[in-house]
Amino acid sequence: MRKGYAFIAIGALLLLFGSYRGLFVAPPEQFMRDVQRIMYVHVPTAWNWMLAVIFTCICAVAFLLRNNMKWDSRLEAGLEVSTVFGFLLCCQGSIWAKPTWGVWWDWDPRLTTTAVLLLATLGILALRSFVEDPTKRAIWSSVATIIASVDLPIVYFSVKWWNSLHQEQSTPQTVSSPFHLPLRVNAFGVLFLMIGFIMLRTRIAAARLERELAEPPVRIGEEAGELA
């Protein structure tokens, strides 16, 4: 429990420092000027979103192989965190795209794939909320997660064939050196935040599961009533 909060605190500090450097110290970009500064949160969010998605897939596969409910709690945490990150990613991307491309949204493979995955994780979360049996819920959401993650590369390539405009991914190799420090610091900041969120959310899921699996308390009066 403490560890989760510690990760979040470290992540918030790193993010504060990195964003300060990104907003006030790093020079503005040659063509996009200050609009480009959203990269310092957008790109780290994108990387960590991918990590969260991979983590979720691993949890789903691990659950189906091991049948251990702790993987289900982790799956739930991973699903929720990747949904939040995917949503953030779409919002940040739109905020950046409007002044740069002139549109809020574009049918580019990366955008579309993110949106499709966002909808898919929302669907799986909705499925989870409707299934009361914990074992069935765990199996079904693992199966749905695996099916959705197999879909991602296909969505990506099919949309790529269909249409394209997004610029190349920004990595420390593709941006010049004054941008490196804030980008790296923020990447780790978001990473720590994500780990903290997943840890705390896993604990909540595990606690709920424990309550669900526990025998319901039987009161003597009710038992007698049932017999009569």
Next chain:
Amino acid sequence: MIAALRKELLLQWRTRGQFMAVFVFGAATLLLFSFGIGPDASALRTFSAGFLWLGLLLSSTLTLAESFHAEMENRALEGLLLLPSNPRSLYYAKAIANWLQLTILGIALIPIMVVLYDAGTTRLPTLLLVIALGTAGLSAPGTLYAAMTAQIKAKQTLLPLLLFPLIVPALLASVKATSLVILGDPMGQARPWIILLLAFDLIYWSLCGLLYGRVVED
């Protein structure tokens, strides 16, 4: 598996009234789409492939959601699973039956599309191939999700919610290939889309069969 397939087909034959209802639903959707963009004949023709597939997709959720209806009554699914057969063969029987039904539905909707949108084509075999492959892409994951959602209350809402994001590539490829067939394809571009559809079908027909056993186990 042959016996299971026979059971599915017999069941579908006996509930053919429901198929008619789904067909009317699909035809009504095609009619409604044209109100969405107005009586512009050339625009209607341009978008006819998209309308056909959206109509088919919307109708397919009805077909798929109902496809486990018989199994859910009197806990018949548990009885079927007790038989000395593989749950996988039950899945494939159900998926093939759904696929056939959706293909027939797609073929039945073609004349409606031709009449409403003036979107005729001479390349009928290619169109039929695209419809067969596209509906195969709908029915493989659709049957698996239907097996899950049939057991819960909000099945009519949840099935599309789970299925729609998943079949984006299949829908995209089907619409592209169909519209190339209808509007003419001088560059031979329909072929890669058909190959993409085929790949999607292969992946999901094998993956869903593999996972089905876990979905219905107790």
